[in-house]
Amino acid sequence: MLAPLTHPRAHDALFDHLMSCATGLPNDRFVARLFVGRAFGEGILPGDLGLGNVRFAELMWQHFPRLKWNPEMDVGKRPELQIEFDDLLAFLADEADPQVISSADIARIIAVACMGANHLWQDLGLPSRQTLSQMITLNLPALARANDHDMKWKKFFYRELCQREGNYVCASPSCSVCNDYAKCFGPEE
Numbered sequence: 001m002l003a004p005l006t007h008p009r010a011h012d013a014l015f016d017h018l019m020s021c022a023t024g025l026p027n028d029r030f031v032a033r034l035f036v037g038r039a040f041g042e043g044i045l046p047g048d049l050g051l052g053n054v055r056f057a058e059l060m061w062q063h064f065p066r067l068k069w070n071p072e073m074d075v076g077k078r079p080e081l082q083i084e085f086d087d088l089l090a091f092l093a094d095e096a097d098p099q100v101i102s103s104a105d106i107a108r109i110i111a112v113a114c115m116g117a118n119h120l121w122q123d124l125g126l127p128s129r130q131t132l133s134q135m136i137t138l139n140l141p142a143l144a145r146a147n148d149h150d151m152k153w154k155k156f157f158y159r160e161l162c163q164r165e166g167n168y169v170c171a172s173p174s175c176s177v178c179n180d181y182a183k184c185f186g187p188e189e
Helices: 010-020 028-039 053-063 085-095 103-113 129-139 141-146 153-164 181-185
Strands: none
Touching: 010 028, 028 053, 028 103, 028 129, 085 103, 085 141, 085 153, 103 129, 129 141, 129 153, 141 153
């Protein structure tokens, strides 16, 4: 497996190179950001972004067909999938916008990253929560609209999943009076 890149300007250079090979699809920049984050060892995603080698190669070809590369077969350490992974994946996949190319792949990548211990944007290797929010707005638009109080994304997904299954895990009937309010809505720096 290749060592993560470390040069300070290499991050932008790799992103710019990927975008110069992009097809012009709305998800090009998000797939590029995920790939760059992984190349720099940021986040918890394995080398294939959790998609498997074949689907990952298809995703890269779909978004960057002019890119010359050899896919890495050693994808590195995979995050431990928790017991709720299949339910979370099904939930996010159901919310993926079928009109947006690669939205199902993005839903799977997000589900894999939800297995991490940090903020979701960090576990995805994205540069900011804003980038994550833009990616969710494009690929999971109904969930983006439902998060109208800007709850932290991972907590929001789990809350929505639990509520849809009839499980209510909130400590209070209203978020505004909950003792854990700062954990769900506070800054993510």
